[in-house]
Amino acid sequence: MIMKSKSVRAIGALVLTTALVGALAACSSGSSTTTSSAPKGTYTFWDPYPQYNQSADWTKLVESCGTKAGVTVKRTGYDTTALVNKALLAGQQKASPDVLLVDNPSVSTFASAGLLTDTSQTKLPTKGIEANILAAGQISGKTFGVPIGANTLALYYNKDILSKAGVDVSSITSWDSLTAALAKVKAIGDAGITFSGINTEEGSFQFLPWFWGSGANLTKLDSGDAVSALSLLTGWVKDGYAPNSVIQDTQTTSWQEFIAGKTAFSENGTWQLAGAKASGLNYGIISIPGKDSGSAPAPTGGEFLTIPVQKNTARYQVSEKIVSCLIGTDNSVTTDNTLSYIAPTAAAQAKQVATNASLVPWVKAVKDAKGRTSDNLGTKYPKISEQLWTALQGALSGTGTPAALLKTAQTAAAAAVK
Amino acid sequence: MTTTAAHAEHAGRGESGTATTVAVPPARSPRIRKVRSGQWAAWAFLAPVIIYLAAFYGWPLYRNIELSLHAYTVESFVSGGAPFVWFQNYINVFQSPTFTPALTNTALFVVVSIVFQFAIGMALAVFFFQHFKLASTLRALFLVPWLLPLIVSASTWAWLLNSDSGLVNSVLHGVGLGPIHWLTSAQWSLVSVLIANIWIGIPFNLVIIYSGLQNISQDLYEAASLDGANGWQKFWRVTFPLLRPVSAITILLGLIYTLKVFDIIWIMTKGGPGDSSSTLATWSYRLGFGSVLPDFSSAATVSNLLIILALIFGFIYLRTQRTAAES
Numbered sequence: 147m148i149m150k151s152k153s154v155r156a157i158g159a160l161v162l163t164t165a166l167v168g169a170l171a172a173c174s175s176g177s178s179t180t181t182s183s184a185p186k187g188t189y190t191f192w193d194p195y196p197q198y199n200q201s202a203d204w205t206k207l208v209e210s211c212g213t214k215a216g217v218t219v220k221r222t223g224y225d226t227t228a229l230v231n232k233a234l235l236a237g238q239q240k241a242s243p244d245v246l247l248v249d250n251p252s253v254s255t256f257a258s259a260g261l262l263t264d265t266s267q268t269k270l271p272t273k274g275i276e277a278n279i280l281a282a283g284q285i286s287g288k289t290f291g292v293p294i295g296a297n298t299l300a301l302y303y304n305k306d307i308l309s310k311a312g313v314d315v316s317s318i319t320s321w322d323s324l325t326a327a328l329a330k331v332k333a334i335g336d337a338g339i340t341f342s343g344i345n346t347e348e349g350s351f352q353f354l355p356w357f358w359g360s361g362a363n364l365t366k367l368d369s370g371d372a373v374s375a376l377s378l379l380t381g382w383v384k385d386g387y388a389p390n391s392v393i394q395d396t397q398t399t400s401w402q403e404f405i406a407g408k409t410a411f412s413e414n415g416t417w418q419l420a421g422a423k424a425s426g427l428n429y430g431i432i433s434i435p436g437k438d439s440g441s442a443p444a445p446t447g448g449e450f451l452t453i454p455v456q457k458n459t460a461r462y463q464v465s466e467k468i469v470s471c472l473i474g475t476d477n478s479v480t481t482d483n484t485l486s487y488i489a490p491t492a493a494a495q496a497k498q499v500a501t502n503a504s505l506v507p508w509v510k511a512v513k514d515a516k517g518r519t520s521d522n523l524g525t526k527y528p529k530i531s532e533q534l535w536t537a538l539q540g541a542l543s544g545t546g547t548p549a550a551l552l553k554t555a556q557t558a559a560a561a562a563v564k
Numbered sequence: 565m566t567t568t569a570a571h572a573e574h575a576g577r578g579e580s581g582t583a584t585t586v587a588v589p590p591a592r593s594p595r596i597r598k599v600r601s602g603q604w605a606a607w608a609f610l611a612p613v614i615i616y617l618a619a620f621y622g623w624p625l626y627r628n629i630e631l632s633l634h635a636y637t638v639e640s641f642v643s644g645g646a647p648f649v650w651f652q653n654y655i656n657v658f659q660s661p662t663f664t665p666a667l668t669n670t671a672l673f674v675v676v677s678i679v680f681q682f683a684i685g686m687a688l689a690v691f692f693f694q695h696f697k698l699a700s701t702l703r704a705l706f707l708v709p710w711l712l713p714l715i716v717s718a719s720t721w722a723w724l725l726n727s728d729s730g731l732v733n734s735v736l737h738g739v740g741l742g743p744i745h746w747l748t749s750a751q752w753s754l755v756s757v758l759i760a761n762i763w764i765g766i767p768f769n770l771v772i773i774y775s776g777l778q779n780i781s782q783d784l785y786e787a788a789s790l791d792g793a794n795g796w797q798k799f800w801r802v803t804f805p806l807l808r809p810v811s812a813i814t815i816l817l818g819l820i821y822t823l824k825v826f827d828i829i830w831i832m833t834k835g836g837p838g839d840s841s842s843t844l845a846t847w848s849y850r851l852g853f854g855s856v857l858p859d860f861s862s863a864a865t866v867s868n869l870l871i872i873l874a875l876i877f878g879f880i881y882l883r884t885q886r887t888a889a890e891s
Contacts, residue, residue: 227853234858237642251856259642337728345836347856390727393748393837403729525638528857536838543837545750558661 185460188218189468192233193247194449195485196223204484211471215464219245230255233454237261242454244465247294250282250517251347253450254524257290263453264288268462270453270469274491282517283450285524291452292473295487297416298515299355299444300507305428307336307410315430320438321359321378328387331410338387339411340400343379343542347528348396349535351445351518352413353379355434357534358516359442364523364530367537368549368556374437376548380541393542415447416508417486431507433514443516448487488512529562628871631864641860653865662839662847666866669754670843670873673761674822678815680762685769685814686807690799692770693777703774710767718831721760722747725832747833750840757829757841764828765821769814776810777803809884816881820874844870 191208198204205221212219222243224232230252236242242261256262265272270292272280283291308315311330318324328338342352356379357364362372382388392400397414404412405425413434422429433441451472453465471477478494481487488508489495495509519527533555540551632653640646657663692703709717724731725746733743746756780803788798826845829835835842835850842850844866852863 230856231853231858234638234642249856255638255857259638261642345834345838346854390743390745390748391729393745394722394726394833525857528855532855539837543745543749543840545838545840 185458185464186217188220189215189245189461189464190243191219191221191245191247191468192229192243193221193223194226194229194249195247196225198223204481207477207481208468208472211468211477214471215467217464217468219468233261234259237454240457242456244453244456244461245468246452246454247449248291248452250293250446250448250450251519251527253283253290253452254285254519254527256452256454257285257288258525261454262290263455263462264290265292267459268453268466270466271473274493276490276492276513278516278520279446279448279490279512281520282446283452285519286522291450292469293490294449294451294473295478295482295485295489296446296448296512296515297487298446298508298511299352299413299415299434300511301339301432301434302404302412302414302418302422303430303432304404304407304410305430307331307334307408310334311336311410313410315432318432318435319440320435324435325378325382325387328382328410329385332385332387337389337403337409339382339413340389340395340403340409341379341392341413342395342397342400343392343538344394344396345535345539346396347531347535349538350531351447352397353534353538354518355413355442355444358444359434359436361437364521364527364534366556367530367534367559368552371437372552373549376537376541376552379538380548383542384544393539416488416512419486419504419508431504433507433511441511441514443514444511445518446512446515526563530559533559533562625871628864628868631860632868634861636861638858641858646861653861654869657862657865657869662842665839666842666844666847669839669841670823670845672754673758673825673843674819676758677761677765677822677825678818680758681765681769681818682811682815684762685766686773686811688766688770689773689777690803692774703770706770707767709764710771714764714827715831717764718760718828721756721763721828722832725756748837750837753833753837753841757832760828760832761822761825765818768821769818772810772814773807776807779810780806809887812884813881816877816884819877820881823870823874823877844873 189212191212193208195204208221209219226249229248233242233246233248233256237256237259246256246262248256253262257264266288270289272289272292275292276296279293279296280289283289283293303315305315308327308331311327311334313327313330315327318327331338342348353375356375357372360371360375360378362369362375366372379388383390383392389403391403395403401412401414401418401421403409404414405421405427407427434444436442451469453462453469456462472481473490475489475491475494475497478489478491479497482489482494482498483502488505489498495512499505499509518531519525523530536558537548537551537555540546541548545551546554633648633650634640634646635649635652636646688703688706692699723729725733727733727743727745727748730746732746736743744752746752784802784806785798788802793801824845825843826849829841829843829846830849833841834854835846839847848863848866848870851859851866
């Protein structure tokens with residue numbers, strides 16, 4: 147009896163508290179926050195680069211662009227996932243930052259939530275930006291931001307291992323010739339290739355060059371081409387050309403395996419370039435081959451500068467000045483060199499290559515690259531991607547055949563994007 | 565959860581205290597007047613706690629329930645106007661292909677963790693209670709898993725169990741066994757996270773059971789010895805029954821802790837490969853924050869299921885606490 151009344155009281159307390167808080171919150175949400183009406187003052191700037199502190203060149207650049215526009219800029223760096231959540235919550239509270247730098251697949255998410263202005267409202271200049279890079283920020287003919295730079299994937303290779311195994315890297319022009327090269331490497335006792343097959347967006351990002359390189363399309367995950375791409379990677383793991391740990395590897399851990407010097411190839415990004423130089427490895431870079439010939443389109447990575455919706459639309463003028471300053475050719479070259487990115491405009495790319503010839507293959511890779519949310523997929527992409535990485539995980543760990551897993555993935559993706 | 569329950573517990577004690585005084589008839593009327601005059605002050609003293617509970621427990625809980633009963637998209641999360649869908653999110657969650665594996669994995673994870681943590685913790689506690697030389701030093705060493713940040717222990721386990729370069733597989737190779745794909749195969753991933761979780765949970769069990777042992781009077785053991793009981797009999801006839809209240813609380817706290825374990829699994833396998841090591845906690849996180857497009861309604865729905873499970877165990881805990889207090 148005592149027990150019963152105690153638990154009833156516990157529930158009662160819970161319900162009471164809940165109701166009370168509900169009432170409190172209802173009161174507080176009535177008086178919504180108002181942003182400063184003066185276009186001058188402090189402008190907020192959020193980016194996904196927590197690695198840069200107050201004294202970093204990046205921070206100084208952002209602040210100097212603010213000074214040029216006649217305002218003070220307060221920059222805050224968040225971790226990529228944290229930034230998405232923070233910015234969504236800020237949007238909900240009508241307290242978005244003035245300028246938001248986000249990872250390109252998130253642009254469509256924010257735009258669909260009505261949080262971003264498009265370039266017709268803010269007059270942000272998009273001239274000169276490569277169309278395939280800009281496409282990640284375009285939905286139904288509207289452009290919701292400008293890329294600060296782009297990165298993409300290619301194959302790093304270890305020159306010493308390949309020469310020992312007797313592989314001529316120029317012969318690698320298709321999946322078959324790549325697989326043949328991996329077999330030769332395995333024969334001399336080294337690991338063939340590392341990539342990231344983890345069950346997050348990173349896994350899909352790394353799988354897409356093979357997926358697109360087969361001619362498959364994200365709207366039809368179970369096509370014959372798609373099955374051939376998944377079978378390729380599954381075969382590598384099965385035959386021991388790729389280590390089993392690729393199922394758990396992030397791009398960072400798979401890179402560490404490559405750096406250790408016992409792996410011939412690593413599918414990895416522009417951002418590892420500095421690390422590759424520092425490692426002292428004798429490395430080279432080739433673009434990821436398509437199924438039969440040519441190079442496969444890799445997905446574009448990199449962030450977009452966006453101007454979130456504000457109550458006081460007069461602020462857009464200043465925000466636009468800050469953004470334009472950051473993407474001006476000179477600043478763009480500086481920023482992209484710092485981030486190890488490729489600039490989004492041909493002019494800035496030419497400047498980057500002039501000072502650093504090792505970027506040539508990357509400029510080409512970025513030209514061939516394709517936005518994940520392009521083809522007007524927008525917010526459908528994340529849902530499709532989740533099914534794609536699930537199928538990838540299943541195939542690599544051997545829980546099903548590529549064909550069956552992709553069929554399930556297509557059914558689930560079709561239901562999710564309805 | 566526990567805090568609310570504990571709070572109610574206090575309130576309960578306070579009231580039963582007044583009930584006893586009220587039961588004494590002659591003192592009745594002046595006392596009631598006193599209580600009334602002091603009532604405002606009493607509420608004022610209570611206010612900080614109520615506000616705190618409301619803001620940090622009630623409101624999040626209310627939001628969680630509200631999210632799970634509406635169909636929120638990213639757009640409606642920002643601008644409002646998500647349609648009320650009754651229990652459609654729950655139906656969707658129940659019908660999801662991830663639901664059954666997540667529930668089974670949660671159950672397996674909790675039961676197996678508790679059984680091993682408790683058995684090993686008990687064995688070690690009894691062992692260290694022998695007061696041999698270095699016992700306290702060794703016991704302190706056993707606390708290390710508890711002191712390490714979870715990210716450190718989980719990452720270390722992930723390295724140890726790595727398929728190609730992990731220490732465990734190289735030892736297996738050394739004794740002539742084939743490599744086991746600990747984290748990357750569907751049949752071993754749950755076992756791997758279980759091993760790590762058991763290792764982390766042992767110190768908690770060890771410490772609580774050890775303190776329980778200290779409360780058992782030595783006289784009982786002496787009496788048992790005089791009656792000719794051997795060590796095994798002493799454990800089963802004296803130690804074990806007298807540890808029952810402590811054991812019950814250890815196990816129930818363990819249940820609630822293990823139910824919500826998320827970090828170890830997320831760091832080691834991210835719930836994969838596939839759903840093979842997903843639990844309700846990791847599934848909820850994946851729905852809400854694991855992809856580029858957050859699905860807050862489904863995430864809240866799954867976490868509510870988790871709260872309901874924890875609530876059931878919470879009530880069992882309250883009940884046991886009462887029985888323990890009475891005995």
